[in-house]
Amino acid sequence: MRNFLMTGNMTKKLTMKWTLSILLGLLVSCSHSQSEESVEMLDAVDKSSVLDSLGLDMDVARNSKFRFQFVATSFKQGKMNKSVSYGTDKYYYPASLVKLPAALVLLEILNERRIPTTAFPEFDTINACGSTKFVEICMEHQVPFSQMLQELIVVSDNHFYNALYHFITPAELNARLNEKGFEGIKIYRAFTGCDKVDQLRTYPNKVDLGLYLERSSYHNAATEMDSTILDEEYQYTEERLFGSKHENADGDIIDGPYDLNYQIEIPLDQMHQILLSFLYPNMVPEEQRWKITLADRKLLEEALGAYPSEIEESYRSLSRYKDDVYKYVQNTEGYAEGRTFGKLGLSYGFASETVYVPSEGVGNGVLLTYSVYVNSNDIVNDGEYDYETVARPFAEALFSKILEWHKK
Numbered sequence: 001m002r003n004f005l006m007t008g009n010m011t012k013k014l015t016m017k018w019t020l021s022i023l024l025g026l027l028v029s030c031s032h033s034q035s036e037e038s039v040e041m042l043d044a045v046d047k048s049s050v051l052d053s054l055g056l057d058m059d060v061a062r063n064s065k066f067r068f069q070f071v072a073t074s075f076k077q078g079k080m081n082k083s084v085s086y087g088t089d090k091y092y093y094p095a096s097l098v099k100l101p102a103a104l105v106l107l108e109i110l111n112e113r114r115i116p117t118t119a120f121p122e123f124d125t126i127n128a129c130g131s132t133k134f135v136e137i138c139m140e141h142q143v144p145f146s147q148m149l150q151e152l153i154v155v156s157d158n159h160f161y162n163a164l165y166h167f168i169t170p171a172e173l174n175a176r177l178n179e180k181g182f183e184g185i186k187i188y189r190a191f192t193g194c195d196k197v198d199q200l201r202t203y204p205n206k207v208d209l210g211l212y213l214e215r216s217s218y219h220n221a222a223t224e225m226d227s228t229i230l231d232e233e234y235q236y237t238e239e240r241l242f243g244s245k246h247e248n249a250d251g252d253i254i255d256g257p258y259d260l261n262y263q264i265e266i267p268l269d270q271m272h273q274i275l276l277s278f279l280y281p282n283m284v285p286e287e288q289r290w291k292i293t294l295a296d297r298k299l300l301e302e303a304l305g306a307y308p309s310e311i312e313e314s315y316r317s318l319s320r321y322k323d324d325v326y327k328y329v330q331n332t333e334g335y336a337e338g339r340t341f342g343k344l345g346l347s348y349g350f351a352s353e354t355v356y357v358p359s360e361g362v363g364n365g366v367l368l369t370y371s372v373y374v375n376s377n378d379i380v381n382d383g384e385y386d387y388e389t390v391a392r393p394f395a396e397a398l399f400s401k402i403l404e405w406h407k408k
Contacts, residue, residue: 078363
């Protein structure tokens with residue numbers, strides 16, 4: 001069975017130290033009323049002056065074609081200090097940001113069902129559609145949930161997201177997020193290429209528990225949601241049509257926009273709140289806190305902060321992944337080993353990141369969630385976007401301004 005290990009004893013020790021500092025920050029007394037006051041402060045900000053007040057004069061921030069939006073929250077001594085937001089009424093495509101709420105819901109389900117993260121699932125492809133590669137990987141390599149979570153976050157493995165989607169089921173995933181009070185979230189797709197109705201079906205699966213419990217396996221039946229859920233949850237709109245041209249399934253560039261209706265939707269402020277609820281549970285209502293163990297919390301914290309080079313074993317070579325490939329915002333001040341803790345999403349020209357960057361002192365740091373659309377050729381689905389030339393440098397410049405705001 002494959003396991004995730006931080007490379008080197010010193011790295012592992014320092015990571016453990018940072019994880020404990022997060023937990024110490026969580027133990028600081030923080031009332032719910034303090035959280036409500038901070039939300040009111042965010043809403044009271046004059047949106048027309050937000051960019052001016054932060055000194056964000058870059059074209060990417062000002063030009064509407066980039067669809068820039070963000071939420072930032074400053075924490076000091078384990079308490080919410082202040083928040084600011086801009087443009088969060090705009091649509092964006094969250095892409096791999098969806099993997100964070102999926103990981104949290106998975107950990108909660110495993111905890112409830114007393115399934116250890118060292119157990120591994122296997123799937124049966126009844127009524128298969130699209131890519132079934134995740135089924136093959138799980139069967140051949142017996143990948144434990146712990147490794148799935150690490151590679152899901154660190155190298156954004158789509159196969160493991162697909163596995164979680166079929167294990168959790170879209171009905172359970174959306175219901176749990178809704179019950180926790182997260183609004184406007186619609187997750188009715190895996191990354192398998194199936195059509196929108198087939199995406200509502202999941203494969204039967206079982207979890208090999210080995211010698212962990214009195215039972216040797218856990219079984220989930222195949223599920224299927226009624227397609228009317230799509231009509232109930234979505235309203236078709238031309239605002240989800242992007243580009244003057246797009247690449248079709250045959251690889252041809254054709255005239256006309258690409259349709260992002262019926263795709264995954266996670267409002268940016270809700271994505272921000274999901275990471276906040278994980279890092280600082282005392283700052284959210286009790287029903288929004290994640291019911292997971294301290295060991296599982298540590299597992300996910302380490303994944304959010306880890307680099308690809310720190311994954312020692314995988315079902316594939318990870319050598320092509322640079323350490324900063326999925327970390328646009330950089331920890332320029334070097335606290336917590338210079339790490340950032342977050343998730344990046346890149347797809348269809350949207351670059352979006354939710355990230356916590358610690359600053360000096362326990363419980364001090366900045367949580368930033370942003371999105372920007374960078375597609376200068378105006379062709380969608382061709383794989384040609386301005387992520388490295390526009391989005392990454394903008395993210396670095398944005399965080400520099402947010403850090404100045406945090407220190408005031």
